[in-house]
Amino acid sequence: IGKKVQAIYLWWHKPVINKELLQSLPNLKVIATSGVGMDHLDLKLVASFGVKMANAPHAVSSSTADAGMALLLASARRLVEAHNISISPSLEYYEAEMLGVKVAGATLGIIGMGSIGYKIALRAKAFEMNILYHNRTQRKVQEEQAVGATYCKKIDNLLQQADFVVLVVSLTPQTHKLIGKRELELMKPTATLINISRGAVVDQEALVAALRTGVIRAAALDVTCPEPLPRDHPLLKLKNVIITPHLGIKTDKATYMITEEAVENILAALNGLPLPSEVLPS
């Protein structure tokens, strides 16, 4: 049966693509992944077997940006805590102070200003937020002006000024543990960290320590390392943390569009045509 397989559509990083699998599928031409992240694939290995790879960058950006904003707002306004108090069988905590942080006029620091990061900027602008961003390269002036974003060549400048820091980078050796003890200590004690990129972009132990000791105010994480976290992990117990189950692209519309993009790429590969969103090993 292995000889018949020409394409793989990876759904949620499964099946795991390793040497054994690739050797057992001599006619494999293309692997299309359901999302934009490629950190779960050994790009060089796959390419060495002459297999093309594609992701689905266009389908994910809006829904992931929406998820980022959802987490930002939920954290700022303590939505999960508030809901739990509202439905609690006990009214003991109902009158307790439930003040959140005002979003309008606050500063948002976007780390990673690709398609998703830029869509976050578009949304945050409508909430009257001041926008700073850090990226490998600066965006064009018109793009910056359209969202009122200021470039921070040094990540430190962004961290020191932001009330909300959102991570929207792809996971690479350069972004692995990008946010560690040093970066967290640069952040304001009133600041919130939002992660919609990959768990490994953050030094998770350092994050736990920072949240416990008030080095930062709160965190909202759609991604962790691993997913899900072990059930005894300290992050699960912290009151100032919201964790969501990697739902960035999990909407009816996005999953449909992702599959459409994947099919387009697969058909192109099988017909010897250029792939719309091919990913090459760099």
Added chain:
Amino acid sequence: MWYHKPVINEELLQSLPNLKVVASSGVGIDHLDLKLLFSYGVKVSNTPFIVSTDTADMGMALLLASSRRLVEGHAMAVSPDTEHFPADWLGVEVSGATLGIVGMGTIGYKVAERAKAFEMKILYHNRNQRIKEEESAVGAVYCRKIDDLLLQSDFVLLAVNLTPQTHKLIGRRELELMKPTATLINISRGMVVDQGALVEALQNKVIKAAALDVTDPEPLPRDHPLLKLKNVIITPHIGSATKKTRWVMMEEMAESIEAALADLPVPRQVL
């Protein structure tokens, strides 16, 4: 007056012969018997505009949290029973969806400004149509009949004030006009919705979900069905609950009180 307490009735007013002013926190005045207060020569003030931005933000927070099943998702992520995240667990896309805003005052308009950035199509129903420039700025289309809005919206957000005309504005009939895939968001007053009809509609999948910052009463009795429905998010009337806004509200209330006591024009006086 903070969070509608103390209750202002004839007894209280009679016992306070020198009462000159009642400064109420927030914008809503549905809890005040204005006729009664004015008959005792008492002035009334509120804090209308400062709450608008935070309340609009809360509306969007509830819309996003509901659509992406954020509360459910968090519960799953931290539950001691969770072993893996199911692959078929989906929410609803906000970008490109249709938002129907019922009540396009200051708060409703700010919601529209925010929703536009999510590429949402915006419909609105209001006593009066807004001017063309205001509509164009947010891409909002007027629905003179609320039914048209209800039929087309993926998200219906209530931002009206509570008056005899808006009491139970959303009842069984209105809920049945909504799409079965639609979500109701209420940041106005609990009584704008027929709560019994809402419970039935949610239980029978007449609508998909609800997210409520306001209920009737607040808090709901602990055995109320709304507390148990998985497709409902409830928050304890925190629309304006941010440190910055509450600070300004208190300053504004103090200002209004000082003016009234000095017989000067009262800022934010309710007439």
